[in-house]
Amino acid sequence: MDVELIAMQLVAGVALGAILIMVALGLTIVFGMLGIVNFAHGALFMVGAYAGLWVASLTGSFWWALIVAPIAIGLFGVIIERVLIRPLYKRSPDDPLLLTFGLGYVLVEAVRIIFGSDGIPFSTPQALQGVVDLGIGFFPIYRLFVVAVVAVVLLALWLGLEKTRFGLIVRAGARDPLIMRVLGVDIGRLWLLVFGLGVGLTALGGVLSAPMRNVNPEMGSLVLAEAFVVTVIGGLGSLLGAVVAGLLVGIAVSLTALIAPEMATIVMFALMALVLLIRPQGLFGKTGGGA
Structure with missing residues (x-):
């Protein structure tokens, strides 16, 4: 098998891995710090993509979508925690x-009612369209951009x-919320x-995945x-494990x-098993969970 082809697949694997890391980060942080398994994670991912699409349609800029949508949905998450989840902690x-x-x-x-069930394309920003020569082959610029963003976030x-x-x-x-309360830290705000x-x-x-997936x-x-596959393999609550x-x-x-190719989807679940x-x-991961 051609060595350059294998090298390109490794680069593609790193790019896919960066997307999977980004997908799993929110789930890992919430479980690691709060001990909550957030089953709304996928839906919030989808809402983020739609929020990015909406901001991009209003401003005509992918870059504004990349900034505004995560902040807006993050604030929505604050409301969810304060109104719905906090009463359930005990x-x-x-x-x-x-x-x-x-x-x-x-x-x-709710999204289906507002936007309909049909998929909506999310165009790749013009500055990130096309491919770049890596010396071993050509690779999409946008995927390299995603890798860079994930590295900066990490x-x-x-x-x-x-x-x-x-x-x-x-x-x-x-690790010990009771002691932190004794020390005067507002754990609820934390x-x-x-x-x-x-x-x-x-x-x-x-938002990052939207140009690569049909929204x-x-x-x-x-x-x-x-x-869940990434967080389970890495260890629930472990950021290093997620990476x-x-x-x-x-x-x-x-x-x-x-x-x-027919085994590509199955292999991640086989690896988890x-x-x-x-x-x-x-x-x-640590026995009993935790960060």
């Missing part, structure tokens, strides 16, 4: 799960969580910000499955598509 862990599961259906039906998250006072408080609050951040990142993933009310279903698992799954799917058999908590 109840069974199943209650927030069931609530977000139902919320996902509500969001999908760097910003790492700096924010590891190098700032806010990040220290977030990590401490995730969880509000974390949930809003997770939803905003999910919406950003929706439609059902687009979040596959995304939810992909997000490693996203790249691993992306490369595995890309190489499988080269050898056996293999990891669970060997290490049930995931590659970087």
